[in-house]
Amino acid sequence: MTSPLPAPRTPSLDLGGRTALVTGAAGGIGRACALRLAAAGARVRAVDRDAPGLEALAERAGALAGFLEPLVLDLTDLDAAERAAAGTDVLVNNAGLQLVCPIEEFPPEVFHTVLTVMLEAPFRLIRGALPHMYGRQWGRIVNISSVHGLRASAYKSAYVAAKHGLEGLSKTTALEGAPHGVTSNCVNPGYVRTPLVEAQLADQARAHGISEERVLSEVLLKDSAVKRLLEPEEVAEAVAYLCGPQASFVTGSSLVLDGGWTAH
Numbered sequence: 001m002t003s004p005l006p007a008p009r010t011p012s013l014d015l016g017g018r019t020a021l022v023t024g025a026a027g028g029i030g031r032a033c034a035l036r037l038a039a040a041g042a043r044v045r046a047v048d049r050d051a052p053g054l055e056a057l058a059e060r061a062g063a064l065a066g067f068l069e070p071l072v073l074d075l076t077d078l079d080a081a082e083r084a085a086a087g088t089d090v091l092v093n094n095a096g097l098q099l100v101c102p103i104e105e106f107p108p109e110v111f112h113t114v115l116t117v118m119l120e121a122p123f124r125l126i127r128g129a130l131p132h133m134y135g136r137q138w139g140r141i142v143n144i145s146s147v148h149g150l151r152a153s154a155y156k157s158a159y160v161a162a163k164h165g166l167e168g169l170s171k172t173t174a175l176e177g178a179p180h181g182v183t184s185n186c187v188n189p190g191y192v193r194t195p196l197v198e199a200q201l202a203d204q205a206r207a208h209g210i211s212e213e214r215v216l217s218e219v220l221l222k223d224s225a226v227k228r229l230l231e232p233e234e235v236a237e238a239v240a241y242l243c244g245p246q247a248s249f250v251t252g253s254s255l256v257l258d259g260g261w262t263a264h
Contacts, residue, residue: 013244015066016041021088023075023125024095026053028194029144032232033092033239038066040240047084048095049074075121076113085128089136090243093122093166094144098196100155100203111158118162119169126173130182139182140243143170144235147190147258155207167254174252183251187238190258191220193229225260 020037024030025046031053034046038061046068048054054070061068075081075095085091096118099110126141133139148156149163166186173184191197197220201212204219221227238255241247256262 013040013240015090015243018089019043019045019087020090020092021045021047021085021125021129022092022094023047023121026050026057028196029189029192029232029235030092030094031057032236033094033144034068035061035064036233036236036240037090037092037243038064038068040243041065042090043067043069045069045071045084045088047071047073047075075117078116078121078124081121082124082128085125087132088129089133089138090140090142091125091129092142092144092239093125095121096144096159096162096196098156098159098200098203100200100207102155102207103157106157114158115162115165118159119165122166123169126169126184130173130177130180133177133182134180137181139177139180141170141173141177141182141184142239142242143167143184143186144239145170145186145188145254147188147256147261149186149188150254150256150262155204170254171252178251183242183248185242185247185250185252186254187235187242188254188256188258189230189235190224190261191229192235193231197229221259223261223264224258225263228259230257230259 020042022030022034025034026048034044038044046054051072058068058070143166145166146163148160149167152160170184170186177184201215204215205212
């Protein structure tokens with residue numbers, strides 16, 4: 001009788017000795033990513049402009065295998081952002097903001113800020129991180145994109161433009177980084193249970209003239225096969241996968257977590 005094959009082993013994520021930087025780390029997806037990477041043993045630079053949120057995060061991370069270093073920083077200070085990325089082995093570009101508004105009414109200064117925080121700042125952070133990654137011949141860049149990096153929705157011109165740009169930046173980084181052991185990928189969530197999405201419910205309710213409950217069921221989740229919001233911890237696990245040994249051949253890709261939203 002033939003012996004059964006042994007069960008496949010999933011490589012564990014060990015980031016001991018690695019330094020990670022996560023932007024927008026005080027809440028939502030960024031918070032979940034910072035905690036996940038710290039649990040894997042990384043020294044995590046948690047970047048956000050929300051000082052109380054970072055303080056609470058540091059307290060939460062106290063018992064984890066790694067170490068969490070709060071760094072209060074406004075990413076519109078691009079020079080400071082680039083400096084903050086020096087010496088990092090893992091970079092998670094997550095910080096974002098949103099305004100739901102028709103193009104003809106969209107404030108130009110808000111459009112500029114969204115593009116600065118969500119596209120130009122990731123460029124500067126990548127620029128700051130790559131010399132160290134190249135020197136060690138290892139690096140992981142994970143850009144938290146969105147289904148809106150692949151598809152558009154009305155009233156989200158700045159957000160959609162920024163995420164589409166981030167997709168291109170990520171692919172270019174992948175091509176340049178491959179000879180140096182650096183991978184670059186996007187994670188593309190659908191609607192995640194975060195303060196940003198909760199704020200969108202109110203904005204969309206005003207834009208469409210309907211209740212927030214109807215926005216969730218008839219707008220946000222209308223084209224999703226799985227009728228629920230994605231949890232931040234699920235996104236963090238996708239980030240962890242891309243940092244692990246089993247994903248060393250994955251680069252220039254977009255990992256979609258959208259409950260079937262883009263399957264239509």
